[in-house]
Amino acid sequence: MIVADKIFFQLILFLIVFLSLLFSTATPVYGQSSLYDPSNPNILTLDSTNFTTTIESQSNAFVVQFYKHWCPYCKRFAPAWRHLAEDIKAWKSVVKLAVINCADEENVATCRSAAIPFVPTIHFYPSYWNFSSGLLPIVVKKGTVDALRNNLTTLIAATSPKDPDLTLIEPLEHRISLTNESLGKKVFLIGEKNESKVGSEVILDLYNFKDQLTIRRANWQSPWLDQFELNETQLPILVTIPKRGFVPIAVQYNQSKNTRRAINDVILRSIQVTINASSSDFTTQASNNVRSGNFSYVNNNQLYIDDLYKCLQQILTNEILIYDTYSLEKINSLRNFTRTIERYFPFANSSERIFFAQLSTLLESHETALLTNVSAGVPVNDLVKQIDDLQNDYTLPKPDEWITCRGSSPIYRGYTCSLWLLWHTLTVIEHTTVSGPSTDHQVVFTMRQFITDFFSCEECRAHFINETANISNEINQSDHFSSIVWLWSIHNSVNRRIAGDPTEDPYFPKVQFPEPSRCMKCYHHGKFNENQVAKFLINRYKPSSWVQYQNPNS
Numbered sequence: 140m141i142v143a144d145k146i147f148f149q150l151i152l153f154l155i156v157f158l159s160l161l162f163s164t165a166t167p168v169y170g171q172s173s174l175y176d177p178s179n180p181n182i183l184t185l186d187s188t189n190f191t192t193t194i195e196s197q198s199n200a201f202v203v204q205f206y207k208h209w210c211p212y213c214k215r216f217a218p219a220w221r222h223l224a225e226d227i228k229a230w231k232s233v234v235k236l237a238v239i240n241c242a243d244e245e246n247v248a249t250c251r252s253a254a255i256p257f258v259p260t261i262h263f264y265p266s267y268w269n270f271s272s273g274l275l276p277i278v279v280k281k282g283t284v285d286a287l288r289n290n291l292t293t294l295i296a297a298t299s300p301k302d303p304d305l306t307l308i309e310p311l312e313h314r315i316s317l318t319n320e321s322l323g324k325k326v327f328l329i330g331e332k333n334e335s336k337v338g339s340e341v342i343l344d345l346y347n348f349k350d351q352l353t354i355r356r357a358n359w360q361s362p363w364l365d366q367f368e369l370n371e372t373q374l375p376i377l378v379t380i381p382k383r384g385f386v387p388i389a390v391q392y393n394q395s396k397n398t399r400r401a402i403n404d405v406i407l408r409s410i411q412v413t414i415n416a417s418s419s420d421f422t423t424q425a426s427n428n429v430r431s432g433n434f435s436y437v438n439n440n441q442l443y444i445d446d447l448y449k450c451l452q453q454i455l456t457n458e459i460l461i462y463d464t465y466s467l468e469k470i471n472s473l474r475n476f477t478r479t480i481e482r483y484f485p486f487a488n489s490s491e492r493i494f495f496a497q498l499s500t501l502l503e504s505h506e507t508a509l510l511t512n513v514s515a516g517v518p519v520n521d522l523v524k525q526i527d528d529l530q531n532d533y534t535l536p537k538p539d540e541w542i543t544c545r546g547s548s549p550i551y552r553g554y555t556c557s558l559w560l561l562w563h564t565l566t567v568i569e570h571t572t573v574s575g576p577s578t579d580h581q582v583v584f585t586m587r588q589f590i591t592d593f594f595s596c597e598e599c600r601a602h603f604i605n606e607t608a609n610i611s612n613e614i615n616q617s618d619h620f621s622s623i624v625w626l627w628s629i630h631n632s633v634n635r636r637i638a639g640d641p642t643e644d645p646y647f648p649k650v651q652f653p654e655p656s657r658c659m660k661c662y663h664h665g666k667f668n669e670n671q672v673a674k675f676l677i678n679r680y681k682p683s684s685w686v687q688y689q690n691p692n693s
């Protein structure tokens with residue numbers, strides 16, 4: 140009896156674990172660096188090897204989302220993109236959805252030649268696209284799934300030849316010609332206002348049945364529909380044109396359902412096709428951030444310098460290489476950045492510092508040439524070559540993995556975490572390095588310029604520019620702690636804004652930093668004591684706080 144109880148208990152336990160795994164609602168993860176499942180038949184994953192050949196000269200259009208897997212707004216947008224792909228999967232012979240991860244080093248040049256400094260960005264490439272035509276793809280505004288589908292419908296109508304025909308049927312077009320064209324097919328008209336998208340969406344939804352169906356849009360006030368004496372509340376109206384008689388007959392559809400789906404159902408039933416509602420309905424990719432599985436992370440209090448080096452690698456091989464040509468302003472921004480790194484980065488050895496000193500000197504010579512009009516702009520390939528050459532002479536560490544900034548899954552934390560840590564550290568080292576009664580607080584101004592020019596998460600960047608617009612008034616030149624406290628406060632306001640967001644790692648909830656458990660002294664009557672906070676930050680981000688990670692398995 141006791142044995143039977145035990146077996147029963149184990150069975151229940153197994154079922155609980157199995158079911159909780161089965162229905163886990165955590166955000167989906169696809170390998171190290173992808174927000175999209177490469178095996179999803181509705182979203183093509185492109186890369187530098189197939190980008191051009193896939194899109195060029197195709198009879199269908201392409202709509203491509205350029206993203207970076209670490210970018211919070213790309214993560215937030217991913218469920219809408221997946222939903223859209225599911226929603227318009229029947230449109231594939233007219234338009235295909237694709238993605239390319241611009242954070243992948245291999246794809247940097249492809250994204251740059253598509254003129255993508257910031258992500259997420261969506262481009263629409265009309266059918267029979269030719270990359271050497273000199274034409275530019277159309278930038279699609281981001282929005283909800285409905286807004287995206289609406290935009291796509293408009294773009295297809297504007298750029299496609301008449302197949303599928305999304306135009307309104309001419310009032311004078313003779314009924315006989317319509318019925319003749321449609322011999323052996325069922326003919327439907329969707330009566331609606333000119334600006335309505337329902338008719339076009341139904342035509343696109345059912346395009347795969349074009350051998351059996353002719354579906355056209357008609358203006359609701361056109362002579363085609365006179366007999367119905369319509370008013371606007373009855374729109375859209377679905378009518379069928381029988382083979383003989385040519386007199387349109389109204390077709391009822393389920394008004395309580397989504398209009399587009401309801402019209403689809405009725406038309407499909409007329410040709411004896413039934414669709415599985417569940418397969419075309421979107422099931423939300425829930426992203427309730429729950430802790431799932433076992434995540435073991437290294438000591439969260441310890442700072443590992445590996446992450447600062449990985450951050451520099453990301454910047455040098457990807458983030459700064461987003462433009463084709465660099466203007467004087469961009470070169471100046473870059474040179475301020477490299478000089479700041481040279482001065483204040485807690486390098487482990489001096490040759491790494493020389494790398495940045497040399498790079499700064501090269502950038503200065505570009506600046507001189509630009510100032511004297513010897514050069515109109517610095518081509519990116521010159522920069523890439525100079526950085527590569529320097530890397531050969533002064534090797535910088537290239538860590539494989541995030542340590543301090545490791546998330547509980549590859550889609551969390553990483554680059555943005557390391558970028559904050561980098562700038563906090565630079566403000567602290569500037570403070571301790573520059574002696575005298577006041578510092579010039581250059582680091583935070585350099586940071587603002589760098590984020591403006593080279594932080595490719597478009598909306599993070601826009602928020603940051605906005606939130607720091609008053610920097611000149613906020614930095615108190617005579618206060619030694621000013622930039623350390625300023626950056627801490629800006630970071631905390633970002634933490635406050637995005638706390639509880641789907642991009643938040645459940646193991647690293649956004650809190651006002653430092654929490655009392657880290658620094659009791661930083662609080663006074665429940666409020667921050669900024670003097671104590673500054674001291675805490677100086678201690679936390681000082682050079683000796685940064686250690687190299689020793690992998691216990693190697």
Ligand SMILES: Cc1cc2nc3c(=O)[nH]c(=O)nc-3n(C[C@H](O)[C@H](O)[C@H](O)COP(=O)(O)OP(=O)(O)OC[C@H]3O[C@@H](n4cnc5c(N)ncnc54)[C@H](O)[C@@H]3O)c2cc1C
Nearest residue numbers: 211552555556558559599602603627630631633637647652
């Ligand atoms: C300039 C910038 C702007 C951003 N804007 C946005 C945005 O608009 N929307 C968005 O969704 N994401 C934005 N991000 C990303 C976001 O801030 C986080 O980096 C991301 O969510 C990963 O969070 P995390 O848990 O790794 O902690 P992070 O916030 O990245 O912090 C990294 C580490 O810094 C320490 N820390 C935390 N707060 C402070 C503080 N106040 N002072 C000092 N140290 C601190 C902690 O040890 C923490 O683990 C931005 C990132 C940067 C660098």
